Amino acid sequence: xxxxxxxxxxITVSGHxxxxxxxxxxxxxxxxxxxxxxxxxxxxxxxxxxxYSISPGKVDIEYGNLS
Numbered sequence: 001x002x003x004x005x006x007x008x009x010x011i012t013v014s015g016h017x018x019x020x021x022x023x024x025x026x027x028x029x030x031x032x033x034x035x036x037x038x039x040x041x042x043x044x045x046x047x048x049x050x051x052y053s054i055s056p057g058k059v060d061i062e063y064g065n066l067s
Contacts, residue, residue, distance in 0.1 A: 002031055010062040011038075035059050042066070 005012040013035050017027035039061060042050055050063040 002028070009064065010060065012058070012060050014058040016057055032059075035061075 002013065002015045002017055005014075013031065016022075017025055017031070019025050019027040036054075039050070039052055039059075042048065042061075042063070046067050048063060048066050050061060052059065052061045
């Protein structure tokens with residue numbers, strides 16, 4: 001199961017969908033694409049600084065007060 005946790009200072013996306021075997025799961029691929037698009041959108045559209053880490057099965061995005 002994929003879990004998304006939204007906090008005042010960040011977002012965490014973790015887990016696996018389990019729709020298909022590793023490397024073939026289109027649900028995980030879709031969530032990954034959307035999460036990476038979110039990161040690039042915040043970086044490109046806002047002057048705010050964010051920190052993020054991406055690892056297999058988990059993305060942590062930390063930010064302060066977004067404009």
